[in-house]
Amino acid sequence: MPKHKGTDHLKADLRRKLSKLKEAPAKKKAKQVDVFYVQRSGSGQVVLLGTPNCGKSSIVAALTNAKANVADFPFATSTPVPGMIQFEDVQIQLVDMPPITADYIAPGQVGTYRNCELIGICIDLSADVTEQMQICLDFLESRSLLIDEQTTAEDEHGNILGKRAFCICTKSDIAKPGALQTLKQACKHSFEFIEISAERGDGLDKLPAMLFSLLGIIRIYAKPPGKKADMDEPFTLPAGSTVMDLAKAIHRELAEKLKFARIWGTGVYDGQNTQRNHVLNDKDIIELHFS
Ligand SMILES: Nc1nc2c(ncn2[C@@H]2O[C@H](COP(=O)(O)OP(=O)(O)OP(=O)(O)O)[C@@H](O)[C@H]2O)c(=O)[nH]1
Ligand SMILES: [Mg+2]
Structure with a gap:
């Protein structure tokens, strides 16, 4: 713009507009939703892992009310689908997942495994079991997702990165002869194995108890003094x-005021007085007394 008296006002006006624009706050970014984050629910989260078409969704569909997408083509599942399994009086969360392959793992998928308590490696007994296990182990080991007693990988806060894992052998109704044996021999880890058929229902009834046992949790029933548990x-x-851990789980601040506890259960006589450091057993009933 030519510089003379007539353009002074115009110039000042433009400068004002420019500085106003510079000050204007940047438009708010749309909130990003992590589709691979699964909110924990129940007493433990178990996440399935496996190659395409190995039968993950069929397990979730058979054992929970979740709408897992079972299909006879690969990559039918594209995001995690959580469902709830009932084991006696406990709810366990079982999460269906998109498959992994040697070449492709969806970005963000690692996060789901990082967040869970137990990984269920699904291996299709009617396909190449050694190859499937290799793909799963490469994925888990390269990301320090497996518990390793010798070298415990930790994050910057000291949390152990590794998870417990076990192996669900699927499609037992159409298994190749000797497939389970081949799989066990090829696997250098001491996983527990369960053989199932979602098609016929074989082995499915044993899975909830197995998950409960592998999650390493106990149930404690609280009894208010003078009342029923x-x-x-x-x-x-x-x-x-x-006992102290239970008190903290019930009420963190009240826990400090714990005087003593009475216990009914394993290895004690009914109503026995116990100390804060008494180790609890599954199905113990505890009566906490606070000062
Ligand atoms: N015969 C037999 N077929 C099964 C069994 N379990 C699953 N299938 C079949 O295998 C195919 C794949 O099952 P899905 O449960 O969808 O497999 P997936 O692992 O979820 O597959 P992706 O979502 O691609 O990862 C379907 O056609 C199922 O009907 C089984 O126990 N026996
Ligand atoms: Mg699926």
Whole structure:
């Protein structure tokens, strides 16, 4: 713009507009939703892992009310689908997942495994079991997702990165002869194995109890003094938890005021007085006394 008296006003006006624009706050970014984040529910989260078409969705569809997408073509599942399994009086969350291959793992998928308590490696007994296990182990080991007693990988906060894992052998009704044996021999880890057929239902009834046992949790029933225990909704705690851990789970601040506890259950006589550091057993009933 030519510089003379007539353009002074115009110039000042433009400068004002420009500085106003510079000050204007940047438009808010749309909130990003992580589709691979699965909110935990129940007493433990178990996430399935496996190659395409190995039968993951069929397990979730058979054992939970979730709408897992079972299909006879690969990559039918594209995002995690959580469902709830009932084991006795405990709810366990089972999560269907998109498949992994040697070449492709959906971005964000690692996060789901990082967040869970137990990984169920699904291997199709009617296909190449050695190749499937290799793909799954490469994925887990390269991301320090497996518990390793010798070298415990930790994050910057000291949390152990590794997860417990076990192996669900699927499609037992159409298994190749000797497939389970081949799989066990090819696997250098001491996983527990369960053989199932979602088609015929074989082995499915054993899976909930197995998940409960592998999650390493115990159920404790709280009893208010002088009243009956609440036998409907147990507290679930990691195995090895003490009376004090239970008190903290019930009320963190009140826990400091714990005087003593009475216990009915394993290895004690009914109503025995116990110390804060007494280690609890599955199905113990506890009466907490506070000062
Ligand atoms: N015969 C037999 N077929 C099964 C069994 N379980 C699953 N299938 C079949 O295998 C195919 C794949 O099953 P899905 O459960 O969808 O497999 P998936 O692992 O979820 O597959 P992706 O979503 O691609 O990862 C379907 O046609 C199922 O009917 C089984 O126990 N026996
Ligand atoms: Mg699926």
